[in-house]
Amino acid sequence: MQEADNYVIINQPISxxxxxxxxxxxxxxxxxxxxxxxxxxxxxxxxxxxxxGDGLAIARLLHNDKYKNISVYVIKFADxxxxxxxxxxxxxxxLKVPVTIVQNAVKLKELKADIIIDAMLGSGLNKPLKxxxxxxxxxVNASKARIISVDVPTGFATEGEIPENxxxxxxxxxxSFQRPKINFFFPESVEAFYRxxxxxxxxxxxxxxxxxxxxxxxxxxxxxxxxxxxxxxxHKGTYGHALLVAGNTTTMGAAILVASACLNAGAGLTxxxxxxxxxxxxxxxxxxxxxxxxxxxxxxxxxxKFNVIAIGPGLGLEPENEELFEKIINLNKPIIVDxxxxxxxxxxxxLLDKLPAESILTPHVKEFDRLFGEHKNxxxxxxxxxxxxxxxxxxxxxxxxxxxxxxxxxxxxxNPTGNPAIASGGMGDVLxxxxxxxxxxxxxxxDAATLAVYIHGKAGDKLAENKFVVSAHQVALQIxxxxxxxxx
Ligand SMILES: NC(=O)C1=CN([C@@H]2O[C@H](COP(=O)(O)OP(=O)(O)OC[C@H]3O[C@@H](n4cnc5c(N)ncnc54)[C@H](O)[C@@H]3O)[C@@H](O)[C@H]2O)[C@@H](O)CC1
Numbered sequence: 001m002q003e004a005d006n007y008v009i010i011n012q013p014i015s016x017x018x019x020x021x022x023x024x025x026x027x028x029x030x031x032x033x034x035x036x037x038x039x040x041x042x043x044x045x046x047x048x049x050x051x052x053g054d055g056l057a058i059a060r061l062l063h064n065d066k067y068k069n070i071s072v073y074v075i076k077f078a079d080x081x082x083x084x085x086x087x088x089x090x091x092x093x094x095l096k097v098p099v100t101i102v103q104n105a106v107k108l109k110e111l112k113a114d115i116i117i118d119a120m121l122g123s124g125l126n127k128p129l130k131x132x133x134x135x136x137x138x139x140v141n142a143s144k145a146r147i148i149s150v151d152v153p154t155g156f157a158t159e160g161e162i163p164e165n166x167x168x169x170x171x172x173x174x175x176s177f178q179r180p181k182i183n184f185f186f187p188e189s190v191e192a193f194y195r196x197x198x199x200x201x202x203x204x205x206x207x208x209x210x211x212x213x214x215x216x217x218x219x220x221x222x223x224x225x226x227x228x229x230x231x232x233x234x235h236k237g238t239y240g241h242a243l244l245v246a247g248n249t250t251t252m253g254a255a256i257l258v259a260s261a262c263l264n265a266g267a268g269l270t271x272x273x274x275x276x277x278x279x280x281x282x283x284x285x286x287x288x289x290x291x292x293x294x295x296x297x298x299x300x301x302x303x304x305k306f307n308v309i310a311i312g313p314g315l316g317l318e319p320e321n322e323e324l325f326e327k328i329i330n331l332n333k334p335i336i337v338d339x340x341x342x343x344x345x346x347x348x349x350x351l352l353d354k355l356p357a358e359s360i361l362t363p364h365v366k367e368f369d370r371l372f373g374e375h376k377n378x379x380x381x382x383x384x385x386x387x388x389x390x391x392x393x394x395x396x397x398x399x400x401x402x403x404x405x406x407x408x409x410x411x412x413x414x415n416p417t418g419n420p421a422i423a424s425g426g427m428g429d430v431l432x433x434x435x436x437x438x439x440x441x442x443x444x445x446x447d448a449a450t451l452a453v454y455i456h457g458k459a460g461d462k463l464a465e466n467k468f469v470v471s472a473h474q475v476a477l478q479i480x481x482x483x484x485x486x487x488x
Pocket of ligand 1: 016019020021023047048049050051052054082120121122123124125126127128129130133150151152177201
């Protein structure tokens with residue numbers, strides 16, 4: 001982001017101080033929608049760097065916007081002060097806004113405010129909070145005021161490990177500039193803020209897109225570019241034949257969900273390899289889907305006609321399933337492994353080592369740690385996923401509210417779609433069905449995983465617009481519409 005800031009300053013007719021002004025204006029525009037009461041007591045806490053510079057500019061802009069009760073506190077625990085900060089101090093001092101210099105935390109003990117705007121430290125954080133800063137942040141967190149942070153909550157690192165004993169600001173809202181920061185996507189960020197919103201500050205988007213980075217935040221345009229239209233004169237054979245090895249006596253629903261998703265995501269033909277006891281359930285709920293009864297006599301030739309195979313949802317851990325899994329691995333074609341398939345891999349590292357190149361693993365956090373070792377935090381987990389994806393030539397889809405798709409190239413695609421309403425059983429089965437359908441249709445493993453994760457979450461988002469919770473089967477049925485909508 002710093003690189004993008006510098007680019008704009010060099011290549012666009014805009015100076016650093018004007019970029020700060022743009023950022024502050026963008027903050028205020030959103031702030032005014034969040035805080036309608038112009039009589040509210042606003043305390044703006046400003047550090048000595050550019051984050052503090054934003055805070056000072058915000059104080060001036062909100063004063064000009066007729067917010068009546070503004071108090072500014074300049075946190076001066078060190079001598080250094082950025083240029084933008086100095087200029088904004090001068091501009092603010094021309095107005096009748098009370099400014100208090102704070103040289104130790106105790107001075108703010110009696111801070112009374114309805115809203116605290118936190119502009120102490122932003123993306124420039126370079127060490128954990130200690131001493132006065134730690135004390136001050138503790139005082140602010142203990143106040144009853146609503147806290148709104150500028151760009152980043154003070155003490156929250158934008159990248160890298162989020163410590164277990166996070167001691168930074170706990171904001172109600174972060175109004176962040178231009179792009180969400182990577183650490184916003186990790187579950188540990190709940191310690192630092194309840195929600196964030198992004199505002200555009202005029203950085204050059206083309207340039208940001210062109211920056212070499214291993215992180216890519218997916219957006220609808222990426223998905224639109226990937227979706228292949230259904231071709232004229234095409235037929236079921238055009239869209240491939242998927243095999244789903246899934247289901248067991250008490251988990252037949254998983255087989256039905258994965259099959260329904262595969263069907264709805266456009267596979268030409270879908271077959272489920274399931275126990276005999278599941279045939280009636282499958283035939284009655286999904287008449288379009290075919291069955292391959294699962295027994296110990298299945299041979300490699302039985303799998304020849306399938307373009308792609310997924311294994312795992314509701315499979316069960318019986319030894320014969322392990323043997324079948326080994327046979328499928330020996331076909332040496334990319335496969336999709338989920339749920340019990342992952343559990344088998346975590347016990348049978350020899351099979352993990354033999355997975356065909358470009359296979360896709362879809363673990364949730366516990367499955368991931370069982371496969372690759374316990375992790376203390378998500379930053380470490382993503383680093384391991386990047387390494388394993390690269391070394392093993394796999395696509396690792398690490399599921400969470402924001403799912404991370406780790407590619408063999410080292411790239412990590414972050415999926416912004418999805419929401420807590422879809423956090424329920426069977427949702428992973430549906431995702432596996434969608435990925436498999438795309439693989440059957442000839443998408444590469446990378447593209448199939450990317451498209452599927454985005455479409456799955458987007459379908460859930462649409463359903464959550466008027467539903468408190470959304471079931472997995474509802475998501476499966478929503479996929480055709482979501483795909484059509486993604487093209488416009
Ligand atoms: N680059 C730009 O032109 C723009 C920057 N913007 C703002 O600038 C911020 C980044 O500004 P800066 O790089 O000046 O950094 P900050 O204002 O975040 O931090 C200021 C200084 O605090 C010191 N510091 C770091 N960690 C500390 C700790 N734990 N305890 C005590 N002191 C510590 C460092 O020396 C750091 O440079 C962004 O978050 C954003 O708010 C915006 O104004 C948009 C434009």
